[in-house]
Amino acid sequence: MMFLVRIIDALIRVLGIRTSAEAQPLGTAGSRIHVDQYTPRFDDGPVGLTEALDFWSAAAAAANVVMQLSMPGVGHGVVESRVESGALMEHPWKRLRTTAQYMAIAVLGNDEERAAYRDAVNVAHRQVRSTAESPVQYNAFDQDLQLWVAACLFVFYEDTYQLLRGKMTQAQAEGFYHHAWPLGTTLQVTADQWPPTRAEFDTYWNTTCQTLEMDEVVRDYLMRLVDLKMINPILRAPLAPLLRFLTIGFLPPLFRELLGVPWSPTEQRQFENLFLFVSVVNRFIPRFIRTVNYTVLMADVRHRIRRDKALI
């Protein structure tokens, strides 16, 4: 699959579409991904989170998991979890479904559906607590840990949306940010926990990034995820190199350091060119196709609730 990335990179270089680099914004350097050239924006109207639902964004999923688990309480909580039914390494496809479904419900679901998902997640979270043997203290109901995970999910949508549809204006970014709050408030995060403005979110993000740490246990776990060690080897062979490339590409430099993975300027160029190409292609794909994964996830969750079946 990686050869496609190289072909697209060569194509864009031949066409000479890219212009010179912009000055890097201060403050978030290192804690957020930096892209020299975004695809041009077509509109200045308000942007909701529903606009950001797009199947291409799955490319950033593993990177987002890395960011979430970089907080020691989250990392050890996930790695040490004794809950088998949702364990990433045991049931990877189920975990993909449940995580994506949570995000779909948070954005598209009604109050009743959110409550049903919260109840289901609470059952699993209740069992995720540190023991005397854990290197760090954690509890899955800890609202600070949950806020960090929700913040990562917001960053997921913001990064993928801007790569695919162009950089948002300040007003658009503000509205987009407020739409993202249910990503946390669907569980135990409260609305007043979210930094009130987009600018304050940057402050929260950067301050929190200073406190992140990753030890060998969490790093090994994440590298097994990035290398797709838990799925069928036949699928793994073509997918793992591509996922690795996309994951490191979507990781801000600070997280690359934590994970200990290399990233070269050539790869950065390939990554940016890939998304310039994808964003152009994407404009010609009708919306119902781009959001088909969310349509299926929502239909599935409604079916499960109607039939009293297991959500997670």
Place this chain on the structure above:
Amino acid sequence: MTNHDDGLGPSSMLWHFLADRRYLFVLPRAVCLLLLHPGIAAGIDEHALMRKRIWLHKKRTFTQAVNYAYSDLDMRPQMRFSHEHVKGVDSLGHKYHALNPDTFHFQHSAYVESLVVMVNTFVRRLDADEHEQLYQECCAWYRRYGVSTRPMPATWPEFVEYFEDYCRTHLVAGAHFEPFREQIFAPSDWWMRAVPHPAIRALQHPRAVELTGITVSAADRWSLRQFVRLAQLSALTPRHHWNSKARAALSTAAQHRPTTPLGAARR
């Protein structure tokens, strides 16, 4: 990280019988007895997430209980975390708590009794020594839960006596059982839904037959015998070892490698 030294491993009988899919076919026997216990039925009805689909509830929780037998990790805190909020007042007005050692041990012993019935019905008749060995391995399994072993009988004959006595004195028919009746005798989820309904009736414990008021006919017993023969084919089908932890542990043992702890790379 704990490496248990309690005899459970690839050479134990328990590891092979617990992982056998035919064990799931016999679970309606154990779960029927459990739901005739007012406290256990109330705990599920008031606290379980999947209270309306008992087999989906059991798919999650029973799988986890079986995992304990194969895990190298200390799972005891998880048992506490997942049960400590399960308490209340049952339909007879008695207080219940899921971690009450007597109630908790009865849950386990119902699974043990069904396991022995499964082996004797579906696999082969065990002799007295084998019964004792399997029972002792089940005791080792129970010790991994981290709940008081005070109610646990020391030997198989004492266990049989304890179990029959408990069923006679603690189980009652009543409103607490009725919501589950249909799902017990006609399961709609997991592997038990593959079992013919007459065979499920024939598999019931005598006390459960008495309390639920079902009748078990000769035709039901014939159906069970036919199903036992058909179920032998299970070993030829994929996922005959239904539990993924068990599958991993048994295949690791087959390759003569040391067992990996829960969650470690297994491919």
